Amino acid sequence: MTGLDATDLAILRMLGADATKSAAQIGRAVGIGQPAAWRRIRRLMDQGILAGRRVAVDTAALGFGVTVFLGVRLAAKGRTSLEDFERAVTAIPEVQTVQHVLGQFDYRLRIVARDISDFERILRRRIMTLPGVGQVEANVMLSEERRPGPLGGVDGS
Known part of the structure; x- marks a missing residue:
């Protein structure tokens, strides 16, 4: 900076x-x-x-009361699998972010759903049918605190 x-x-x-x-x-x-x-x-x-x-869109005000962070590990790793998965997952409207990450999972998705039943439908019918999906792990968001980011502690000196 x-x-x-x-x-x-x-x-x-x-x-x-x-x-x-x-x-x-x-x-x-x-x-x-x-x-x-x-x-x-x-x-x-x-x-x-x-x-x-x-x-910033308030998804809860639009009727999407559940946010889930989904870790996805692809079954078969390879450049073609990554591109096919990314193309398919970004076409799902409930998927808000797609992050390619290093660690236990290959991807971290932020998904909004109307309720848990709606999330289950998205998971079964959309996510689990994507090319290359192997293992998934869901974490339901209970609350979120907005932070100012890295500029909050920068004093300009």
Whole structure:
């Protein structure tokens, strides 16, 4: 993170908390004008530090009350199996994230379902029928605490 000053870090924290803030709002909050704030945001984007703006969707408000983290170990490892699995699993709408990981499992999936019965249906009819799936392990999320991320402890010095 070389080249970032305290103002850049403050902008990153603000956008991390609420990506809908305007350059004018950000500028006022960090003590600079709107054009200067926009230039800094643009520079952070050009440098690849800001990779886009996202909206957080409350899945529970949409009727998806269960989140499950599913570890998946593929039965047959190989480049073709990985690509086939990734292509198939990303087509399942309830699968929110697909992470290729190192460890006991090959993949970690974040899945949302309406309830446990719905998750069982997704698991049996969609996940277990994917190419190369061997072993799975499900962990149901009980609660989630949002953390500020690595910028929470950075002071800009």
